Amino acid sequence: MLRSARYLEKKVGSLKRDTTFHNLLNKSDKNDRESVCRIFFLKTLALKPDFVYNTVRSVTNTGTLELSHQGTHGNQRKIDQTIVQGIRNHINSFQVVDSHYCR
Numbered sequence: 001m002l003r004s005a006r007y008l009e010k011k012v013g014s015l016k017r018d019t020t021f022h023n024l025l026n027k028s029d030k031n032d033r034e035s036v037c038r039i040f041f042l043k044t045l046a047l048k049p050d051f052v053y054n055t056v057r058s059v060t061n062t063g064t065l066e067l068s069h070q071g072t073h074g075n076q077r078k079i080d081q082t083i084v085q086g087i088r089n090h091i092n093s094f095q096v097v098d099s100h101y102c103r
Contacts, residue, residue, distance in 0.1 A: 023041035024033040042049060058066045 023036050023038055025036050025041070025044075026033050038049075041047075042052065055065070060066060
């Protein structure tokens, strides 16, 4: 099982960042995890850094991922059915012509 973990390391009075990514891979024979470098982690799994960052960021406190909110804004543009029917009637009012590609 492959896993990336993120946790905070707070240092008092330090000017360095306080959030660090730790990339961990589970060993195949044990439940033990081994820390690996970021480049190895990304290249082995053929992942992009943004994908890993966004996935780890969306993990909830219970360890599950948040649901995707794509397409759920509810403001989809809707065309009135009378307008759609008027367009269909206009298209159907033209005379049917055989294609010049037909033999």
